[in-house]
Amino acid sequence: MRNAKRVAWLSLAGVLGTGLALAADETPVQEGLSTERLARIAPVLKQEIEQGTIPGAVTLIARNGKIVHFEAHGFLDSARTKPMTRDAVFRGFSMTKPFVAVAAVALMEQGRLSLRDPLAQYFPEFKEMKVYAEVRDERGRTSRVAVPAKRPILVWDLFRHTAGFTYSGTAPFPEMKEAYEKADVESLNTDVSNEEFIKRLAAIPLAYEPGTRWEYSVATDVLGLVVEKVAGRRLDVHLAETLFKPLGMNETSFQLRPDQASRFADAYDADPLKADLWRLARSEQDPGRRYVHGGAGAVIGARDYFRFAQMVANGGELDGVRILSRESVAFMLSNHIQGLEGSPSPTTGPGYGFGLGWGVRLDEGGAWIPGSKGDAMWAGAGGTSFTVDRAERIVGVFLAAGPSTRQKTRFLFKNLLYGALVE
Structure with a gap:
């Protein structure tokens, strides 16, 4: 009955246009996510941007391998003069770590x-x-x-x-x-x-x-x-040849390219963490001038990171390219710190252990945000984060340049993501 209603609505919308008022139970759904609820993301982030939480952001949500939400919000620069674009690139910081873990x-x-x-x-x-x-x-x-x-x-x-x-x-x-x-x-x-x-x-x-x-x-x-x-070769070269190129991650590297400079997202100059973190990243510099920072050195974009995360969600394969075996992915996404002291909670919030390269959710409850047992996530100090929920077949990517507000924004995005899941 739900599918029949959806087909009927789509047919009617094609004739009358998109200004049709809908009853709650007739809201169109994409891959089990409500388009009405996904539409909450933009105004919520607009409010955060107006409040000065972040200059801007790019958000991407996919289910069953299909992108259902991909939007740019706010501005690229501290002065708020350049509109954010979906193809913006960001300092990835610790979202580099999963790349290295997969390569290893x-x-x-x-x-x-x-x-x-x-x-x-x-x-x-x-x-x-x-x-x-x-x-x-x-x-x-x-x-x-x-x-x-x-x-x-x-x-x-x-x-x-x-x-x-x-x-x-x-x-x-x-x-x-x-x-x-x-x-x-x-x-x-x-x-x-x-x-x-x-x-x-x-x-x-x-x-x-x-x-x-x-x-x-x-x-x-x-x-x-x-x-x-x-x-037998430098890390950035090895990752490009074995991971980035095979997956079509054309915007990902360890050095900002000239054609990316106008799309490079920046944090507010007033952010107290910006100076030291940006000096650590040195994204415009040849990474070979120092040891290649496998823990923090990558420049990333939303579509590229989606392709990487979707490969993980698929069990190691994307578009016919296999990076890892299904069992290796399952092994990486299992908890490897059982019984040990310490916790990744400063990054993940409570309720998470740690696998081989990322935080892993231990149970349905006990956390600050919705999710599934076994979902994986990690985040970067510059304001970026991602999640892979294999049980719900969801990938979410949140990219922002906001070091001091990164915890607030990563959990905010994840609440909005799961708040749109209706089927």
């Missing part, structure tokens, strides 16, 4: 890499790592000392952020923050080479014993260098 799993499928491999097999500098340990003196005062780690760092730890590394901005101890900043581990202020990055990072004690705690970190940058070593 592809090498596993080829028998060239294993989760069980010690990191020192590829970089001997990590062979005898030390870890911070808290000790008490006879007066009960605590201090931290570096002691030998109980087990080696494995490639598995790089995927799931359990190696014991950190980021300087979120370092759990003052000593570690100071060491990361002094060594410029993240290549924020200087162009740090592959060799220097590995040398400097390996010289700093780990925050935690490997394999015991989820701690968001430069682990994916290290994994990217492992991929480089196994593949």
